[in-house]
Amino acid sequence: MKFERYSFSEKIKENITKLGYKRPTDIQYKSIPPILRGEDVLAVAQTGTGKTVAFALPVIQMLSARRKKREKHAVHCVVMVPTHELAEQISGVFKKLAAGTSVKIQGIYGGIEQDPQIKNLNQGVDVVVATPGRLFDLESQGHLSLRDIEILVLDEADHMLELGFKHDMNQLIKKLPARRQVLFFSATINKQVKDAAYSLVHKAVRIQISPNDPVSGNINHSVAFIEMDDKRFFLERIIREHPDSKMLVFVRxxxxxxxxxxxxxxxxxxxxxxxxxxxxxxxxxVMKRFASGQNKVLIATDVSARGIDIPDVDIVINYDIPEETENYVHRVGRTGRGQKKGEAIAFCSTEEKERLAAIEGFLNKKIAMLDIKKNDYKETMKMSGHMETDWKSLIDEADEQSNKKGRKKKKSRK
Incomplete structure (x- = not known):
């Protein structure tokens, strides 16, 4: 089925075409009809399968069709997300899909001045895409009213629970009208996520895409057994051998x-x-430079993993095996998004093998092993520019800088 066959307004269809969307992904195909019918939805789908469009399109269609009078401070839809980057990116998707319609969107998140956000709220907004802290802050100041909310979307719900936002999710529900539609989207499912979901939704349509394999089939993922002190040489080699590739490197x-x-x-x-x-x-x-290709190698921690939705990431490298098994799914999900192919390579040291086994258990399958011959291993070390570099001094220098920062913080507290 093509997008043109849905009952979206002509303007929304025009925006879909401009963005290059032709056919819905599985999660979009299964989510859009029940959302348009006003039903609660509990959806679990792999990262990179198009969850944002799955809820943004029907929400924009419903709000534009209702054409309610826009009142100062009152909004009709809240999309709650765990990170600043996600709030910015998802509000960007909403704005592109809603261009030329009557639906107004505002991203609300911390880390930047609140005055421009308040100014836009005062002018009238239909959809806010928000992180919990800034949402409740502006609501407590009287700049935002939740009394007219018709739709609540909880995106990356598993990550919100992971970051301790369950209380915030419950608080938000208490502030909303009794009659509202709840859309609960998550990349992974476990008991905590299930319990939270069923406490928030009412007779929800349950959708689960590829439950036996949480990693997208578009991703070729493999593991190389490399000792901790040698990882930098193999990272250097991969970067040099793929000079035109956009690469995301995850560390602890x-x-x-x-x-x-x-x-x-x-x-x-x-x-x-x-x-x-x-x-x-x-x-x-940093994100803009990475998105534009001005910088092709971005090194990130897990806190940032969910906020990186950059098109055309060619390779994800798990420089460190994640301590939380589910984070592997979110890391590798930064590549192979939509219909595109991606490559994910993990570096596993001897002390990380237990974590790797836990990840394979979570995935219900073994990760393909990259067989590195002893001579290839040695050759990688020889190829490196490390011959001119005193690595021990470099690490000592980094440690000393970290210690200095720590001492400065302690002094400032005193």
Missing amino acids: TKVRAERVMKALERVSLRSETIHGDKDQNQRNT
Whole structure:
């Protein structure tokens, strides 16, 4: 079935065509009809399968068809998301799909000045895409009213629960009118997610796409057994062998992200980092450079994994095996999005093998192993620009800088 056969307005169909959408993905095909009928929906689908469009299209259609009078501070739909980046990206998708219609959209999130957001709310907004903190802050200040909410969308619900937002989700539900439509979208499902979902939805239509394999079939994923101290050499080799590829590298911590960037810098390879220590303007700048291809290597922590929805990420590298098994799905889901193919490579050291086994259990299958011969392993070490680099000094230097920051913070607290 093609999008042109849906009962969307001509303007929305025109926007769909401009964006290059022709046929709905599985999650879109199964979600759009019940949402248009006003039913609650509980949907679980792999990352990168088009969940945002699955709820944005019917929401825009319903709100534009109702043509309700827009009142100051009152909104008709709230989309709650866990991160600033997601709020910005999802509001961007809504704006593109709603262009030329009567539906007004505003992203509401912290890390930036609230005044422009307040100004737009005062002018009248139909849909807000918000993180919990800024949403409740503006609501408590009287800049936002939830009394007329007709539709609540909880996107990346599993990640919101992971970040401890269950109380915020419950608080929001209490503030909404008794009669409202709830759309609950998640990339993974477990007991915590199920319990939260069933406490929020009412007689929901349940949709689950590829429940036995949470990783998209568009992704070729593999693992290479590489010792911790040698990972930087293999990362260098992959970057050099794929100079035109857009690459996303996941590490465990903020400090480690900066270390890996410095290590690449020492062998004349450019990269940038994104993590919780950067303010929103810095994160936005980094994301724009990565999206445009100005920078092709982005090093990220798991906190940022859900907020990175950049088209054409060619390769995802799990430089560190994630400690939370479900984070593997969200990391590799940054590539192979929509109909495009993607590559995901994990570096697994001896001490990480237990975590790898847990991930394979979660996926219900083994990850293909990249067989690295002893000679190839040695050759990679020789190829590296590390011959001119004192790696031990580099690591010591990074540790010392981290310790200095820690001492400064302690002094400032005193």
